[in-house]
Amino acid sequence: MTDSVFRGRETTRHLSLTYSGAVDLMKGGNPQMTLYDDTLELLQTMVRNACVNDLTADSGEEYRNAITLEEFFKDTPNVEVQRFEPHPGRVSVAFTVPGTDDTAEPLTLLGHTDVVPVDIDRWSKDPHGGELIDGRIYGRGTMDMLFITATMAAVTRELAHRGRPRGTLTFVGLADEEARGGLGAKWISEHEPEAFSWRNCLSETGGSHLPVADGSDALVVVVGEKGxxxxxxxxxxxxxxxxxxxxxxxxxxxxxxxxxxxxxxxxxxxxxxxxxxxxxxxxxxxxxxxxxxxxxxxxxxxxxxxxxxxxxxxxxxxxxxxxxxxxxxxxxxxxxxxxxxxxxxxxxxxxxxxxxxxxxxxxxxxxxxxxxxxxxxPATVSRTDGPLYEAILETFDEFFPGVPVVPTISAGGSDLRFGRRLGGVGYGFALHARERTLSDVFAQLHTHDEHLHLEDLDLTVKAYRSLVNAFVGA
Missing domain, CATH: 3.30.70.360 (Alpha-Beta Plaits)
Structure with missing residues (x-):
């Protein structure tokens, strides 16, 4: 683990470093709060932290979202925390729930915490407000990929409260993905490759639908990316x-x-x-x-x-x-x-x-x-078989029975390529409503008024919970 000292910084009006949301049920919190509620509040907080990466070393300042995640996991049992700071303010943090069976398959959830800049004059909503309007959440990073990152965190925390799983589960909030990971996943894979397992990884994105010519449905899973x-x-x-x-x-x-x-x-x-x-x-x-x-x-x-x-x-x-x-x-x-x-x-x-x-x-x-x-x-691609891929297929079938799953390759990049280079497999995984096609998801990436349908957040939370519980064992 990188032993680094946190360096404080001033915050802007958007920053909301402390996660003040629901206390987990098993900690005696509000019985009305659910895993979805926790995820949504965490997502709003991360959007408001405005960890904007302009591709320079001193931007990003993901320490803000790192603090938020550390607060979110505060007092959670069965969790080991590791912090990485290769450059001042560029903080990644890993939360590992050790498994009880060393022979069981591990699972690592790679969520990035940085977002790209905005053209403020082209936004009709506050780009770092996390506002809820007409069944959607608006803000930079809501689609790319803070909704998945928040889901990963919430599902990991919930599992940790229920006890240790059979296989080791790790969630990593990664810095610098938008600049190809030089101060995030790439740095960790080169300098601290043993910090957590890269054997089975999930990240952005997947679970949208194809507009099939005859009107039938098909789901997308991302298995690789171009180089x-x-x-x-x-x-x-x-x-x-x-x-x-x-x-x-x-x-x-x-x-x-x-x-x-x-x-x-x-x-x-x-x-x-x-x-x-x-x-x-x-x-x-x-x-x-x-x-x-x-x-x-x-x-x-x-x-x-x-x-x-x-x-x-x-x-x-x-x-x-x-x-x-x-x-x-x-x-x-x-x-x-x-x-x-x-x-x-x-x-x-x-x-x-x-x-x-x-x-x-x-x-x-x-x-x-x-x-x-x-x-x-080089381009990287994972096989379309094996335990993690099969778990994805089973999870999709749980929510969309009988719908064919189509493996695709991303034209852009993600942090998954670093796990593949270290010998692991990596897949883009989320879940969207039937109405959301692959082109709808692409349309929200790095665009003005970026937003996510709350229905898709709910589906993604449920899908991650189901897959994680099945794969590492509740």
Missing amino acids: AAQRRLHVTGDAGHGSTPFGRESTVAKIAEVARRISLIKPPVSSDELWQGYVKAFRFDATTEQALLEGTDPAAYEKFGRLAGYSDAMSHLTIAETVIRAGGAINVLPSKAHLELDIRPLPGTTDEDVDAILRESLGDLADEVRIERLISE
Whole structure:
């Protein structure tokens, strides 16, 4: 465990560091309070703590949510607490309920406590207010992913009050997920990998529904995520005065041509079982299905509706040109320029594969372009069998009997990849009402007026309680 000293900070009007909610029934609290009530109040408190991560080391200040969680677990029996603070204020905290059987499967719940910034002028609600309006809770992080984090905490605490489980249960409130975990899960996995088990992990997100073409239902479980292969492409040209460009090689024209050639890359469609199963789950007509599986008609993606962008990303390596830099003064011919690419590879695609694709697209310019690797992480995916996956299927069937479950891969990242790298399995798990499709969930991520239906919070609390009790043993 990281032995760190808490460093106090001033709070803003939104902060609500002390969890003042329901005392657990087994502690003699208000008999009207339920697990759902506890979860909702904790969620509101965490939203109001406003642990905003702007991707800089001194932002986030997740110590606020760490204090809230420590207060939430105060006086809870059978719980061991570990604190991690690799940078001042960037606090993660783990709560472990040791099992009674060393041979039983452990379970670790990975919930992050940071949220992304807001454009305050675009919000009609207080982004850090946690307001309850028309059956919804509004605020940054309500969907991503504080509602799951609060659920994990409440379910863990309830189980601890009932005694030690058969298998060890750990809940971790993690810092810095929105900046790829460098001061959170990534740091713990590299510096304190034995602090808790990574063997079976749950995190964000899952349990939404697919808009199947024939009107039937299907549930989503996230079993993996694409990797990162960020690149910076450098070119050089002739410097000089802007008044005399004659005979000089234009750096700007060269980087523009590089960008044009990169934009023409058309990676092949995946042939793996995840993509095939996802397409078939929609029950499209035979022509559309074939076009999607074989990659013969890009227009076929429109059949996915609001999921067209995600479906395209799930089906192949994507390359997004996001940043271009050249020059500084209007009267100076720049001698260097670069183009930055956000590249997301599928499982099995290596850094060497990515560089080869880029060089091939550059053609006769390849020798004039230097490829710099930035963040590079392989895609990770967990198997679609085994005890935890089976427990997810059984839990889904409990609430939506007979509904098929479709494993998918996330286009973005989550803390689950660190557990997979250490040899464990990890799945995105929550539960939404029938009306909430995968595109509805995506629409709330990092958006204005982010909100969660309270019906979905209730379902997620019930689903986590059922799965945790079944998996580690009440």
